Amino acid sequence: MSDYFHPYRDAEFILEQLVNFDELSQQLNLDGVNQELASAVISEAGRFASEVLAPLNSVGDQQGAMLNEQGVQQTPGFAEAYQQFAEAGWTSLTAEEEFGGQQLPQVLGTAVNEIWHSANMAFALCPMLSQGAIEALCAHGSEKLQQQYLEQLISGRWTGTMNLTEPNAGSDLAAVSTKAVAEGDHYRISGQKIFITWGDHQMTDNIVHLVLARLPDAPAGVKGISLFVVPKFLLDENGEPAEMNDVRCVSLEHKLGIHGSPTCVLSFGDEGGAIGYLVGEPNRGLMYMFTMMNSARQSVGLQGLSISERAYQQGLTYARERTQGRRADGSAKPIIEYPDVRRMLLTLKTGSEAMRALALVASAELDRAQIAGDAEQAKTHQLRAELMTPIVKGWMTEFAQELTSLNVQIHGGMGFIEETGAAQHFRDARILPIYEGTTGIQALDLIGRKLQMDQGESYRSLLAELTQTARQLETGSDPRLAKIGRKLLKAIDAASSALRKILEEGNDRAELNAGICVHFLMLSGFLVGGGLLGQAAVAAAQLQRQAEESGQALDPLWDSKISSAEFFAVQLLPRVGYLAEICASESLSAMAGEDCFEQ
Known part of the structure; x- marks a missing residue:
């Protein structure tokens, strides 16, 4: 795999250019925590995942957990891997220092968690649930409960x-x-x-x-x-x-x-x-449990990215190795040279990059809410995080269904055969839109609660930021940037019209809004994902200009980020328009009556 396609480098780019990790760490008063450390942590996580967790992924699929008289027996190899995982300190990465945690920013934990779930999602679910329990006890547990359980959970001795x-x-x-x-x-x-x-x-x-x-x-x-x-x-x-x-x-x-x-x-x-x-x-248990559930919802959304990234890596490798037909010179032709295969691969690649940007930016909002200088700033960041949570969970897990399916399609008939492993990613991904609240529940939360909390002000603020990005793209010297900007502005206008319709006529079309809420959630995901790729393209173009002016070598990653944003804008961002048209409709044929189900 070419270096600049590497997911770890993309995560580092997003942390540096979209999240501004150095500044965030300074505001959190974390001495010695910076972009260099983040890159080292991500790289080490990648090594551990590749060497220890990934080889057990297919083992877990084929030799799942079993129940006998002694209780549940985990997949062979999982216990040893977990022991190494805990001893290496991965369970304590973002936890409170008071109880033995490393207290690194949540956004870095999100970048690392993507790697665990890409390598072995079944395994990674175990420490993911522990993270939720830790957060709930930190926030709501008595001092006695915290003393009894937190250190053990954070160290990984208990789950x-x-x-x-x-x-x-x-x-x-x-x-x-x-x-x-x-x-x-x-x-x-x-x-x-x-x-x-x-x-x-x-x-x-x-x-x-x-x-x-x-x-x-x-x-x-x-x-x-x-x-x-x-x-x-x-x-x-x-x-x-x-x-x-x-x-x-x-x-x-x-x-x-x-x-x-x-x-x-x-x-x-x-x-x-x-x-x-x-x-x-x-x-007050439900309120306390939501501390776990909100964290879990962002984590499950991240799983949608993780499994899509794993599918992309697998599909790319296969497409480069699998030959079909002949080139003009008579040599065997890898299927990656066929336009439709490239379309599918780039949908996987750019879809994963858009999801990664959304996951990390949304996670950083939780960090920013913690360090805000005043109550109003904290509220703004918290509202943005809450707005993004159903989009992260709903859009990313639904999109993962399409992307993991494309990997099966890239493999052709071999994708339907279990031995290639493509089917496992497709099967594993199917639970994601269901647990921790189905897509319909996430969409109702977005349209019925998150939009209503501030009468859509947080959403409009998000649209304003995306509009600013689109204007920056329009004025870029690269014609690809201008194209991305025009496509993004068109999508923003469509989303704005749908938002006005939903908010202005909310009470009059409550049932209709409940019927189109998933469309609005998916619209929001493609819009924000495309907008964040646009922001990444602006940053990449600026880095290119700076390198050219100083005579430094150009990093292929920068041009890759611009190409990704362009592909997404042309191939996927137009979905916002037709979804917005559905959202603005005056009637919902799905509620036509029971006779619509008659044969």
Whole structure:
């Protein structure tokens, strides 16, 4: 693979040019944390992922987790890989220094997490869930709970899980029926949770379950849900795992993909009640859990990028090696020389680059909210992060379906054969638009909550920034930049019209807005992705000019960034226009009535 296509270099470019990592680190008062360190961390993560995690990806697919009398047995090789992962300090990268973390910026953690999920998504789900548990306990746990559990989670000695879903309570968490009854300084938890990612395994000494349950006198609905820490093993007087708690994995789900990640049905209280400890205040569990869920939603969006990047690398390698037909001189012709194959590869490449830019810029907004000089600035960055979260989760995971499918298509008939590995990426990606809130839920959140929080002001501010980028592109000396600018302005105008229609007639077209919300979410993803690629192209052109003026060599990456932005603007940005047309429509034929389903 050519050096300038390397995803690590692209991440470094985005951190430097779009995020301004050096300035961000200074504002966070992180001495010694700079672009050079970020590049070293990303490079080392790439080495570890390539040498340790990636070789186990197909093993996990073919030899998934198993359940026996001793509990869930993870894929062969995963335990040893996890031990190396934890000992290398990867579990503590962005965690609080007070509890043994390295406290690096969240945006650097996002860049590194992309690498883990590209290498082995089934494995990477385990530390991803632990990160969410760490954040929830840091934000809402008592000092005692923090002292007992945070250091162990951050070091990777223990892992964490998130327990929301029940057989009769999926996205509707108001229906949660797991019970918690007070008993001295703890509670007895009883009930069943399903779809619990990495709910059991033998890789660590303990597993810390964060569980939603309902107190006996709790109000009905979501206002009556509390959050509890329920460890797999209860702790002795020295804080070490001792007696096994009353929580068991009773079955594993048989899934389309991510076979190496055990998805458990957990039963709490079969023998009298699992012991749990209240997190924060009673009946505020859902709010606390959203600390985990919002982090998880951005992380799942990142998985869409990761699996697409892995598919791109695989497709590019195959297209360079696979020959079909002959050149004019009679030599074998690699399929990468066919225009339609190049179209598919560039859709994968530029789609991944757009998603990477969005993921890192959105993650940096969380860092900026933390360091804002005043409450108003903090609110602005927080609102931008909240606006971007459903776009990151929804658009990136939906787009991943298209991109991983294109990789199968590039492989032709061999893509449909399991031995090539293309099918695994396609299968693994299919869960992403479903868990942590389906695409429809993300889209309703965007159109019904995020736009309404400030009457669309954050979205309009985003459009204004993209317009500024488009104007910069229009005035560029490279005709490719001007073309990108014109395409971007056209897309912004279409999105603005749709936004006005949604906001101005919101109450009058509530059902219609609910029907077009996914279209608006996808519109937003392509628009922001194209705009960020445009920003990257502006930065690349400036670097080219500076190098030419100083007589320095040109980095091929810079021209690649301009070409990527141009391809995306021509091939993918026009989708904003037709999606905006749907969003601005006056009727929704999907709600035509039950007779529309008659044969």
